[in-house]
Amino acid sequence: MESNAVVWFRKGLRIHDNPALDYACRGSSHIFPVFVLDPRYLHPDPSAFSLGSARAGLNRIRFLLDCLLDLDSSLRNLGSRLLVLKGHPEPASVICQILKDWNIQKLCYEFDTEPYGQARDRQVTDFASQHGIEVFSPVSHTLFDPAEVIKKNGGRPPLTYQSFVALAGKPPDPLAKTYSELPPVGNVGNVELLNIPTIEELGYKDIEQEEFSPFGGGESEALRRLKEVLKDKEWVANFEKPKGDPSAFWxxxxxxxxxxLKFGCLSSRYFYHCLHNVYLTVGKHTSPPVSLVGQLLWREFFYTVAFGTPNFDQMRGNKICKQIPWKDDDKLLVAWREGRTGYPWIDAIMIQLKKWGWMHHLARHSVACFLTRGDLFIHWEKGRxxxxxxxxDSDWAINNGNWLWLSCSAFFYQYHRIYSPISFGRKYDPDGKYIRHFLPVLKDMPNEYIYEPWTAPLSIQKKANCIIGKDYPRPVVVHDKASKECRKKMGEAYGKVGSVEEEDNVAASESTAMQKRKRRT
Ligand SMILES: Cc1cc2nc3c(=O)[nH]c(=O)nc-3n(C[C@H](O)[C@H](O)[C@H](O)COP(=O)(O)OP(=O)(O)OC[C@H]3O[C@@H](n4cnc5c(N)ncnc54)[C@H](O)[C@@H]3O)c2cc1C
Incomplete structure (x- = not known):
């Protein structure tokens, strides 16, 4: 008797430590490894299937296509292949259709904690249960099951990292399973299969003009990169996040x-397990929150709070989010987005985002602070x-969580502590190498003016072939004035009375700030 299983890949684009794949293989005569191209992340008109979507930029779609090519190649090496389907009108109905068409008895996919994924998966599980199809949906994107952590905490997500870590315990080990062969793909009948599209086939034009992200996607690249990282055991053991240089880019x-991790080409459990092994070998190592394991726990923390907080991705209706009367200013927002604020440190980071799709954590801090409570007082949702x-690496839980943090809307409340768009970057990179790379218009500006080019005399600007106000913008706001104004507004929003100077005296530790808040309420 035939027993057919579908493995539905969404994230989790890997073979290693993949419980959904493992379960699908057990006792099945055929497996159908499926990926559905989701119009939500493609063009708003799904029939056009071109990209440039509001939700996913070019670099991420290229990264995804790399992941799919790599996954397909790995599956083919095991006697299988990836079946790519067009997700029209939306992926859930496409899956329901193939469950019928292919006479499927078992549907396996990784549990998704995001609201969009939850709604999508509900449609599919409802259909499956009506048709007697078994659904296996393990938690394998994260180290822990967020629902379990929330349960342990009496039904509410822990709202501090420390309380999360205390509750979470030790994560399960990754699956040790390796494959020499997978069950063959069954008969796909008349179902239209697509090739993995190229970026050009998806409608991008003029792409040769861009500088692309140097990071290629896929499980093979993830494991190669991890291996590289693990080679330097001392580096792994001594890793301290706050000490990293945000301007180091090569x-x-x-x-x-x-x-x-975002696409699941790398299992977080496998990553954790490897780090743990290094710690065992080396002996002395750093600890959470600053260690590498600590970074993975930050990821878990945000996943857990996001899963247990209604309206986590917005200010309205979000119980943990401070209600702050952010300003609407499209001109300033566009200047920030396009890297034209006139502050080279900020603009270089935004150009790195555009060109590479990745920046160091503290670089993200700088631009997020600048946009929101630091200088422009624009809503964190716009930056998000x-x-x-x-x-x-755009990730619903982590991105929203960090924007809530940086805008002092949740988790972190020391709004008087503002990143300077001038001196913060200079501390790490006094010669401005980072700025010169991402903003070549400033490449000949002398070191002393590279962070504040508007202060350079005209003769110097001419010599550097960069006239401020013409070749590179003047600052959109005066930082000292704007940041004072922001602090004042934040103080008002937090329900405090008092001058800016008084706010400056607020104690420096998060816990003290939180205790003060508690006392006030
Ligand atoms: C405003 C803002 C938005 C962000 N948006 C995202 C996002 O969409 N996706 C994303 O993966 N990270 C996001 N981060 C968190 C962090 O900046 C990145 O995870 C990190 O820079 C990725 O580089 P890495 O892999 O070299 O990190 P490493 O320092 O090598 O850390 C290893 C892993 O730990 C996790 N991690 C590290 N820092 C954090 C953190 N603060 N919160 C949660 N997980 C963390 C990541 O999965 C990371 O890959 C954001 C940070 C800020 C300030």
């Missing part, structure tokens, strides 16, 4: 494994949207 100060589209 050799970034962190692992750049985030896009691989820009990051969501352009980051190759």
């Amino acid at each position: 050799k970034p100060a962190t692992t750049v494994l985030s896009p691989y 949207d820009v990051f969501e589209r352009l980051l190759i």
Whole structure:
């Protein structure tokens, strides 16, 4: 008797530590490894199937296509292949259709915690249960099951990292399973299969003019990159996030494994397990929150809070989010988005985002602070949207969580602590190498003016072939004045009375700030 299983790949684009794939193979005569091209992330008109969607930029779609090619190649090496389907009108109905057409008894896919994924998966599980199809949906994108952590915490997500870590415990080990062969693909009948499209086939034009992300997608690349990282055991053991240099770009100060974790080309459990092994070998090592394991726990923390917080991705109706009367100013927003604020440190980061889709964590801090509570007082949701589209590691829980954090809307409340768009970058990169790379218009500006080019005398600007106000913008706001104004507005929004100077005296630790808040309420 035939027993057919579908493995539905969405994230989790890997063979290693993949419980959904493992379960699908058990006792099945055929497996159908499926990926559905989701119009939500493609062009608004799904029939056109061209890209440039509001939700996913070019670099991330290229990264995804790399992942699919790599997954297909790995599956083919095991006697299978990836079946790519057009997700029209939307992926859930396409899956329901093939469950019928292919006479499927078992549907396996990784559990998705995002609201969009949950709604999509509900449609499919409802259909499957009506038709007697078994659904296996393990939690394997994260180290822990967010629902379990929330349950342990009495039904509410833990709202501090420390309380999360105390509750979470030790994650399960990754599956040790390796394959020499997979069950063959069954008969696909008349179902239209697509080739994995190229970026050009998806409608991008003039792409040769862009500088692309240097990070290629796929499980093979993820594992190669992880191996490289693990080679330097001392580096792994001594990793301290706050000490990294955000301006290092050819050799970034962190692992750049985030896009691989985002698409699940790398299992977070496998990553954790490897780090643990290094710690065992080396002995002395750093600890959370600053260690590499600590970084993975930040990821878990945001996943858990996001899963347990209604309206996590917006200010309205979000119980953990401070209600702040952000300003609407499209001109300033566009200047920020396009890297034209006149502050080279900020603009270089935004251009790196556009060109590479990845920036160091502290670089993200700088531009997120600048857009929101630091200088422009623009809503964090607007910045979140820009990051969501352009980051190759764009991740619903982590992106929203960090924007809530940086805008002092949740988790972190020391709004008086503002990143200077001038001195913060200079501390790491006094010669402005990072700025010169991403903003070549400033490449000949002398070191002393590279962070504040508007202060350069006209003769110097002429010599550097960069006239401020013509070749490169003047600052859109005066930082000292704008940041004072922002602090004042934040103080008002937090329900405090008092001058800016008084706010400056707020104690420096997060816990003290939180205690003060508690006392006030
Ligand atoms: C405003 C803002 C938006 C962000 N948006 C995203 C996003 O969409 N996707 C994303 O993966 N990260 C996001 N981050 C978090 C962080 O900047 C990136 O995870 C990190 O820079 C990725 O580089 P890495 O892989 O070299 O990190 P490493 O330092 O090598 O850390 C290893 C892994 O730990 C996780 N991690 C590290 N820092 C954090 C953090 N602060 N929060 C949650 N997980 C973390 C990531 O999965 C990362 O790959 C954002 C940060 C800010 C300030």
